[in-house]
Amino acid sequence: MTRRPFYITTAIDYVNGEPHLGHAYEKITTDVIARWRRFCGDEVRFLTGTDEHGIKVQKTAADHGLDPQTYVDGLVPKFKSAWEALDIEYDRFIRTTDPDHEKSVLELLRRIRDNGYLFEKTYNGWYCEGCEGFKTEKDLPGGKCPEHPTREPKWLEEENLFFKLSAFTQPLLDHIAAKPSFIEPASRRNEVLKVLEGGLDDISISRSKGAVSWGIDIDFRPDSVIYVWFDALINYLTGAGFGTDDALYERFWPTAVHIIGKDITRFHCIIWPAMLLAAGIPVYDRVFAHGWVTTGGAKLSKSAGGGGASADPGYLAATYGPDAVRWFLTSQVTYGRDGEFSLEQFENIYDAHLANGLGNLVSRSVGMAKKYFGGVPDPAGLAPDELLSTACATAVSECTAAYDGYALHDGAAAAWKLVTLCNEQIQLREPWKMAKDEARADELKAFLYGILETLRIACVLLAPVLPGKTAAALAIIGAEGAVEQGLEAATAWGGLPVGIELERPAPLFPRLDQIERD
Numbered sequence: 001m002t003r004r005p006f007y008i009t010t011a012i013d014y015v016n017g018e019p020h021l022g023h024a025y026e027k028i029t030t031d032v033i034a035r036w037r038r039f040c041g042d043e044v045r046f047l048t049g050t051d052e053h054g055i056k057v058q059k060t061a062a063d064h065g066l067d068p069q070t071y072v073d074g075l076v077p078k079f080k081s082a083w084e085a086l087d088i089e090y091d092r093f094i095r096t097t098d099p100d101h102e103k104s105v106l107e108l109l110r111r112i113r114d115n116g117y118l119f120e121k122t123y124n125g126w127y128c129e130g131c132e133g134f135k136t137e138k139d140l141p142g143g144k145c146p147e148h149p150t151r152e153p154k155w156l157e158e159e160n161l162f163f164k165l166s167a168f169t170q171p172l173l174d175h176i177a178a179k180p181s182f183i184e185p186a187s188r189r190n191e192v193l194k195v196l197e198g199g200l201d202d203i204s205i206s207r208s209k210g211a212v213s214w215g216i217d218i219d220f221r222p223d224s225v226i227y228v229w230f231d232a233l234i235n236y237l238t239g240a241g242f243g244t245d246d247a248l249y250e251r252f253w254p255t256a257v258h259i260i261g262k263d264i265t266r267f268h269c270i271i272w273p274a275m276l277l278a279a280g281i282p283v284y285d286r287v288f289a290h291g292w293v294t295t296g297g298a299k300l301s302k303s304a305g306g307g308g309a310s311a312d313p314g315y316l317a318a319t320y321g322p323d324a325v326r327w328f329l330t331s332q333v334t335y336g337r338d339g340e341f342s343l344e345q346f347e348n349i350y351d352a353h354l355a356n357g358l359g360n361l362v363s364r365s366v367g368m369a370k371k372y373f374g375g376v377p378d379p380a381g382l383a384p385d386e387l388l389s390t391a392c393a394t395a396v397s398e399c400t401a402a403y404d405g406y407a408l409h410d411g412a413a414a415a416w417k418l419v420t421l422c423n424e425q426i427q428l429r430e431p432w433k434m435a436k437d438e439a440r441a442d443e444l445k446a447f448l449y450g451i452l453e454t455l456r457i458a459c460v461l462l463a464p465v466l467p468g469k470t471a472a473a474l475a476i477i478g479a480e481g482a483v484e485q486g487l488e489a490a491t492a493w494g495g496l497p498v499g500i501e502l503e504r505p506a507p508l509f510p511r512l513d514q515i516e517r518d
């Protein structure tokens with residue numbers, strides 16, 4: 001069977017501060033989707049990285065007494081190590097200062113220019129340095145940017161290069177009408193449609209070097225650099241080999257799915273597809289805009305303070321383990337909506353779901369199988385446990401539908417039902433009583449095999465969210481490598497090897513009172 005190419009990207013992070021939980025949320029959920037698609041047999045390419053140009057970086061670097069390159073070089077390792085600590089398995093970490101990105105940006109610009117969509121004009125208007133965005137009066141109620149109320153918008157008068165965005169109002173409306181899944185969820189699609197129905201203005205895509213020097217030089221316009229957003233969006237093409245690796249590009253473009261925050265849909269759902277249309281390049285598959293993770297109702301971001309040390313992704317991963325962070329953010333926040341993070345709720349979920357739910361199931365089921373059979377019992381000749389095998393089949397189909405539809409919280413919940421069911425069934429059917437009655441030996445064998453097999457299937461379905469702990473649990477029950485078998489083989493009932501000796505495992509998740517916390 002030929003594998004389908006699947007290209008998935010996060011937004012690239014603007015490096016004027018350290019990574020926070022909001023950044024981590026996007027990386028984790030994108031990684032969940034990437035892992036799920038690999039499990040389904042797709043050839044996945046996962047791109048993440050950093051957005052390094054622009055006036056904000058230039059100024060922050062100057063405040064630190066550094067040149068911009070040295071400044072960003074110092075921050076990038078912090079992003080990379082944060083994603084490593086959270087088990088994010090990306091294929092490339094792109095930096096907009098990478099040499100191939102510059103090539104790809106200039107190539108795209110050349111095509112847009114050759115097709116007649118660039119022109120020169122004096123820009124007279126407002127600019128918010130917080131957004132790195134050109135603003136109209138109506139974008140600045142009360143003369144302030146709503147996103148950056150403490151910053152004064154700047155009045156600019158610059159002879160700039162403009163992109164004829166207005167020419168793409170109708171083509172974009174047509175594109176969305178023909179393919180509604182292009183922008184999800186629907187609430188975001190409707191916002192974008194409203195903007196399009198109001199008509200689009202042409203946009204400035206250059207900055208004079210007098211104002212901003214930290215950017216990609218425009219080869220045919222030596223006094224200017226490219227506007228940071230225009231440069232940044234093109235990273236998705238660079239990451240697919242545009243202009244530098246034809247084989248990669250042929251394989252993965254335009255299969256891209258862009259995972260972004262809901263605040264940047266205008267750039268990703270209007271400007272970016274218009275740039276591609278202008279260059280004669282096929283438009284990517286879709287944008288999925290997630291909500292914000294808030295603490296105490298405030299968005300987590302550098303300017304909002306980041307939620308304090310307790311919401312620092314590095315601290316959380318080091319203290320509770322990467323899977324605990326991944327589990328909370330994936331299962332407790334409806335994907336596409338805002339969700340609240342509090343350390344108290346995080347610890348409650350850790351305790352209830354991980355330590356007492358999955359952790360307890362592994363230790364008690366393995367303990368009983370070892371005690372009564374020395375290992376995984378062989379159910380040959382016995383009917384499978386009907387209730388458990390049916391529940392597994394249901395979980396597989398619910399989980400598939402949910403993950404495929406980007407309802408990651410529902411996918412996690414569908415798989416989680418199996419963990420809950422096993423714990424309930426053990427309480428209800430009391431295998432320790434079966435063990436005391438010789439006439440019930442077969443019943444015990446079929447039941448315990450069923451529990452371990454259900455645990456195996458739960459683990460492969462949970463693996464995109466909990467890659468580390470499910471791998472450990474699968475190894476404990478003698479099913480290592482189950483995830484690598486792929487969706488179909490790994491979720492078929494009866495896949496657990498029998499007769500394997502089991503050892504009483506160390507706890508999968510330490511109890512909260514055993515975790516050293518700040």
Ligand SMILES: [Zn+2]
Pocket residue numbers: 128129130131132145146147148
């Ligand atoms: Zn702003």
